[in-house]
Amino acid sequence: MPAHVLVLGGTTEARELAAALAAHPGVRVTSSLAGRVSRPGALAGRVRIGGFGGADGMAAWIRDHHVTAVVDATHPFARSVTRNAAEATRATGIPLVVLRRPGWQPGPGDRWHLVASQTAAAGLLPELGRRVFLTTGRLGLAAYAHLTDLHFVLRSVEPPQPPMPPRLTALLARGPFTVPEETALLREHRIDVLVTKDSGGTATAAKLTAARHLGLPVVVVRRPPLPDGVSAVPDVPSALALLDLPAQ
Structure with a gap:
């Protein structure tokens, strides 16, 4: 023992x-x-x-x-x-x-784009939408700082620090979140695309269901090996x- x-x-x-x-x-x-x-x-x-x-x-x-x-x-x-x-x-x-x-797995109706990094995620965004719900946390925001034409809604536990995109709305919150809550948030902020890391678990998985129900694309950053x-x-x-x- x-x-x-x-x-x-x-x-x-x-x-x-x-x-x-x-x-x-x-x-x-x-x-x-x-x-x-x-x-x-x-x-x-x-x-x-x-x-x-x-x-x-x-x-x-x-x-x-x-x-x-x-x-x-x-x-x-x-x-x-x-x-x-x-x-x-x-x-x-x-x-x-x-x-x-365990990591998340896409289901029927999901529109997932799997990428290896936040830099790769940022490269996809201009062709997917103009208003981005960013749930990758406050670290790594520099990868999106050059996207000056997009509006980001960031959710994190702690306030973000620069460098970060100039057009950003910060929501300070900690999960778990429900599907109705996530659906309302996506609608309220007129979100076009969701970006998330493959964190797994249930505390923050409701956003994926909400995005599926609304037909939104989701950029998923894969886990490092x-x-x-x-x-x-x-x-x-x-x-x-x-x-x-x-x-x-």
């Missing part, structure tokens, strides 16, 4: 996992947050805020705090964190579990099973 589990968090799954680990006697859990959200919710166990200083810094922290297993439960697009976790756990010889919610030799599990019980801890 692991004695000290480091959870690289920030997602709903990371919060659920921390609570499940903390419920096991003899297991210490530390959740590590990047610090990009100013008011994170309460977490079970200990919490640390901020980066480690790359893979070497994470490996040093693992050794100094006698971590016996790492669970990477970060956002599917936190590519550098996952890479650092893979390198740090290889260097320290401890297990790494990657917890990733996992590091070589690293695979992922889809849910908290599967992560606990790899750690030899029963779900309670």
Whole structure:
């Protein structure tokens, strides 16, 4: 049984996992947050805020705090964190579990355009519409800053910072959202096209259903690949099973 589990968090799954680990006697859990959200919710166990200083810094922290297993439960697009976790756990010889919610899949009637990056998404937008609902978060806005003729409606948890498109309306909100709410938002802002990352999960999936009902095109940024030799599990019980801890 692991004695000290480091959870690289920030997602709903990371919060659920921390609570499940903390419920096991003899297991210490530390959740590590990047610090990009100013008011994170309460977490079970200990919490640390901020980066480690790359893979070497994470490996040093693992050794100094006698971590016996790492669970990477970060956002599917936190590519550098996952890479650092893979390198740090290889260097320290401890297990790494990657917890990733399943990605979204298009359904009948969907008009999806799959792209590899936000830069590629920006390249498609002028031919798809003039009013864009952007749900990729406040980071990466620079990819759209040159699109001065388009109007963007951005939804994010924190206020955006430049560089960003000059014609932008910011909506500060955190999911989950319902299909009626998303449909009303798309209509109110006269949205022509939706841009999203393939985050997966249910908290923000209603926008995809709303776009389908309204016949809107959706630009979906694909997830980055996992590091070589690293695979992922889809849910908290599967992560606990790899750690030899029963779900309670």
